Amino acid sequence: MIKKSRKxxxxxxxxxxxxxxxxxxxxxxxIHLYNARAKTYDLFVKxxxxxxxxxxxxxxxxxxxxQPIHSTVSGYVGKIMKKFHRxxxxxxxxxxxxDFKDLYHESITDRPDYVIEQLSQDDMVEIIxxxxxxxxxxxxxxxxxxxxxxxxxxxxxxxxxxxEPYLSSDYRLIxxxxxxxxxxxxxxxxxxxxxxxxxxxxxEKDPLYEILTQVLKVRFPELNIEVAKLGNHYxxxxxxEVFKYALGIEIPHxxxxxxxxxxxxxxxxxxxxxxxxxxxxxxxxxxxxxxxDAINFPQNIRLRVGTSVRDLIKLSDGFKEGVKEVNVxxxxxxxxxxxxxxxxxxxxxxxxxxILENTEYVEEPCVRCGSCVYSCPVSxxxxxxxxxxxxxxxxxxxxxxxxxxxxxxxxxxxxxSKIHVTDxxxxxxxxxx
Amino acid sequence: xPKIISKSAPHLRRPNASVTRMMRDVVIALLPLTMFAIYKxxxxxxxxxxxxxxxxxxxxxxxxxxMDLLDGEKLVLRNKRFTLYNxxxxxxxxxxxxTLPDNTPLFVVFIGGxxxxxxxxxxxxxxxxxxxxVAGVARVLVVINFGTLVxxxxxxxxxxxxxxxxxxxxxxxxxxxxxxxxxxxxxxxxPGSIGEVSTLLIILGGIYLAxxxxxxxxxxxxxxxxxxxxxxxxxxxxxxxxxxxxxHIFSGGLMFGAVFMATDPITSPITKPARVYFxxxxxxxxxIIRLFGAYPEGVVFAILxxxxxxxxxxxxxxxxxxxxxxxxxIFASVVLVSMLVVLVGVLYx
Numbered sequence: 001m002i003k004k005s006r007k008x009x010x011x012x013x014x015x016x017x018x019x020x021x022x023x024x025x026x027x028x029x030x031i032h033l034y035n036a037r038a039k040t041y042d043l044f045v046k047x048x049x050x051x052x053x054x055x056x057x058x059x060x061x062x063x064x065x066x067q068p069i070h071s072t073v074s075g076y077v078g079k080i081m082k083k084f085h086r087x088x089x090x091x092x093x094x095x096x097x098x099d100f101k102d103l104y105h106e107s108i109t110d111r112p113d114y115v116i117e118q119l120s121q122d123d124m125v126e127i128i129x130x131x132x133x134x135x136x137x138x139x140x141x142x143x144x145x146x147x148x149x150x151x152x153x154x155x156x157x158x159x160x161x162x163x164e165p166y167l168s169s170d171y172r173l174i175x176x177x178x179x180x181x182x183x184x185x186x187x188x189x190x191x192x193x194x195x196x197x198x199x200x201x202x203x204e205k206d207p208l209y210e211i212l213t214q215v216l217k218v219r220f221p222e223l224n225i226e227v228a229k230l231g232n233h234y235x236x237x238x239x240x241e242v243f244k245y246a247l248g249i250e251i252p253h254x255x256x257x258x259x260x261x262x263x264x265x266x267x268x269x270x271x272x273x274x275x276x277x278x279x280x281x282x283x284x285x286x287x288x289x290x291x292x293d294a295i296n297f298p299q300n301i302r303l304r305v306g307t308s309v310r311d312l313i314k315l316s317d318g319f320k321e322g323v324k325e326v327n328v329x330x331x332x333x334x335x336x337x338x339x340x341x342x343x344x345x346x347x348x349x350x351x352x353x354x355i356l357e358n359t360e361y362v363e364e365p366c367v368r369c370g371s372c373v374y375s376c377p378v379s380x381x382x383x384x385x386x387x388x389x390x391x392x393x394x395x396x397x398x399x400x401x402x403x404x405x406x407x408x409x410x411x412x413x414x415x416x417s418k419i420h421v422t423d424x425x426x427x428x429x430x431x432x433x
Numbered sequence: 434x435p436k437i438i439s440k441s442a443p444h445l446r447r448p449n450a451s452v453t454r455m456m457r458d459v460v461i462a463l464l465p466l467t468m469f470a471i472y473k474x475x476x477x478x479x480x481x482x483x484x485x486x487x488x489x490x491x492x493x494x495x496x497x498x499x500m501d502l503l504d505g506e507k508l509v510l511r512n513k514r515f516t517l518y519n520x521x522x523x524x525x526x527x528x529x530x531x532t533l534p535d536n537t538p539l540f541v542v543f544i545g546g547x548x549x550x551x552x553x554x555x556x557x558x559x560x561x562x563x564x565x566x567v568a569g570v571a572r573v574l575v576v577i578n579f580g581t582l583v584x585x586x587x588x589x590x591x592x593x594x595x596x597x598x599x600x601x602x603x604x605x606x607x608x609x610x611x612x613x614x615x616x617x618x619x620x621x622x623x624p625g626s627i628g629e630v631s632t633l634l635i636i637l638g639g640i641y642l643a644x645x646x647x648x649x650x651x652x653x654x655x656x657x658x659x660x661x662x663x664x665x666x667x668x669x670x671x672x673x674x675x676x677x678x679x680x681h682i683f684s685g686g687l688m689f690g691a692v693f694m695a696t697d698p699i700t701s702p703i704t705k706p707a708r709v710y711f712x713x714x715x716x717x718x719x720x721i722i723r724l725f726g727a728y729p730e731g732v733v734f735a736i737l738x739x740x741x742x743x744x745x746x747x748x749x750x751x752x753x754x755x756x757x758x759x760x761x762x763i764f765a766s767v768v769l770v771s772m773l774v775v776l777v778g779v780l781y782x
Binding site for chain 1: 439561
């Protein structure tokens with residue numbers, strides 16, 4: 001239909017009201033040895049070794065950083081095997097058999113508040129680097145690099161918009177642990193010496209607004225933190241869009257937000273920073289959503305990193321009866337990766353697994369209605385890029401700025417003819433490099 | 434254990450959006466007009482509508498069957514490329530027949546429809562590929578090839594259609610004696626094409642389409658607005674009243690063409706600004722043809738001429754999906770220049 005349409009049906013009612021289920025003691029956990037950003041690794045343990053929670057068992061090597069690998073249970077190290085990662089590739093994982101004692105490693109000790117107050121930016125960066133914290137919203141970008149920025153920062157924005165349909169883990173996280181979120185933000189503001197903090201939520205998430213303002217008023221009256229209610233449209237959770245609506249700052253393509261004095265962290269990352277600094281804890285547990293229309297009991301789950309999704313599907317009473325074909329999607333349904341098997345491991349950056357009944361959409365010829373052009377958040381023209389890809393005309397792809405695409409998937413979502421426009425734009429991005 | 438299918442994101446699609454819905458909405462929006470046409474012109478209108486629609490749908494069906502035969506495929510009754518299910522050929526046929534005068538011979542209706550469908554749509558590759566508006570091409574084929582056979586039913590009082598009157602004695606308020614503005618607005622007692630006469634019902638259809646977001650509302654608004662402004666300018670220069678611009682926008686095929694033909698998304702530009710420029714260009718050309726051309730009516734020609742320029746609007750070097758200051762300035766100067774052209778034309782004509 002010919003209009004700008006950025007409303008995406010959100011299906012969050014499936015899990016939004018459900019309290020988070022604890023599933024903290026799987027028999028085995030599997031820890032990824034490499035991931036989307038780090039391609040090689042060294043392992044410090046061998047089969048049969050005993051490890052404790054939070055113990056460093058190896059290190060991943062990325063292009064420009066190193067990332068320690070931590071055990072998320074106490075128990076015995078098993079074999080190295082291959083399992084699916086969030087990115088859709090099979091990667092090496094190490095199996096650890098849980099002994100259910102939950103023994104924490106000696107290094108995991110709480111830092112008293114007076115020590116934390118003395119920490120400088122460099123100290124915090126060092127802690128976070130050591131605890132291997134990455135962007136937990138799905139980006140996987142090492143947080144210490146972000147936190148170690150040398151640009152002057154005046155505002156820290158916590159992104160709790162969660163604009164993808166179906167997901168509700170961030171929502172439950174704030175609802176259940178608002179203190180951790182605010183304290184995490186306090187630490188970030190301290191590290192960056194920022195004057196102001198903003199927690200960005202969707203305007204429809206009213207309970208969050210009340211809870212956060214209450215917590216801020218009662219517990220943290222000294223902090224300059226605001227709760228910003230942003231719109232309900234998609235992709236409101238994209239960082240640039242959050243800055244635009246929360247602060248009115250428009251950041252052009254290819255410029256780092258820190259140049260404008262603002263920085264954004266995902267709400268899970270913010271809680272991760274709280275855990276790392278307060279408890280000296282790496283990411284061993286996370287909030288997770290297992291949902292979709294093809295699963296019997298959609299749930300929000302708090303789980304150990306490294307839990308197998310197969311166990312979780314069993315926990316949710318399996319697939320619905322009579323469903324012949326499903327998509328297993330890691331991440332949100334708009335941008336997530338669809339797996340070829342359910343043998344997936346929850347990594348630090350996996351926010352959710354969504355199980356949808358497979359629908360084959362019938363593509364009709366493009367009628368040039370322009371919905372994709374009207375709706376595109378980066379103001380490019382997906383349909384014209386699609387035609388250029390069909391012709392193989394790279395000049396046109398470049399001229400139409402296909403490289404700006406953030407692959408939010410809105411163009412395919414709104415398409416009147418149900419054409420997979422996003423896929424063509426993705427191809428264009430690859431072709432022009 | 435269900436089978437796991439891997440696909441690329443996004444995994445969701447907008448519910449309630451389809452080409453079928455869009456085309457069906459156009460048909461629904463045209464229904465009041467169709468009914469009015471039948472009420473006003475009786476069986477003549479029924480026959481024209483039937484022949485117009487059938488000529489287009491049948492041509493498309495036959496074409497795809499023949500193409501399948503040539504491709505060596507098995508002949509089946511339900512051709513998969515046939516577009517009856519999504520109303521696209523039917524919409525074109527309906528629009529085409531509504532633009533015809535009530536005494537058009539049926540064989541002319543048929544030839545126009547079949548040729549129009551073939552030349553404007555099928556040879557370009559079917560739905561979504563056509564450069565020219567199908568209904569428009571069919572209408573122009575009828576005007577050019579059978580011009581003498583197609584004339585408007587001469588009203589015993591007026592003697593010509595509203596625009597013919599205006600074309601013959603321009604700037605003379607006497608035309609209002611034959612056609613009052615109220616009659617032009619409601620379509621009562623006005624000779625003309627079977628579906629074009631009632632401005633009121635066309636606006637109703639347009640409002641329906643706008644609410645269903647099945648067409649681009651900017652094109653008709655800018656188009657009609659441009660005609661109104663340019664003819665007001667003429668009215669001011671000639672020292673005649675406000676009836677003149679209203680007379681222009683209520684008479685002839687302007688409303689119908691603006692709402693139902695110019696907005697065909699396949700033959701209009703793709704970005705918001707380009708659609709505004711497109712609407713403006715349509716208005717300008719229409720006014721030029723009406724004031725200085727040989728034909729009293731210029732809407733269909735304007736639409737076909739601008740259809741040719743759609744790829745120019747969408748050329749990758751200057752297409753842009755947002756209005757920018759620079760573009761607005763250029764557009765504003767183009768508007769001023771075109772006003773000047775109209776003024777100079779009126780003063781020296």
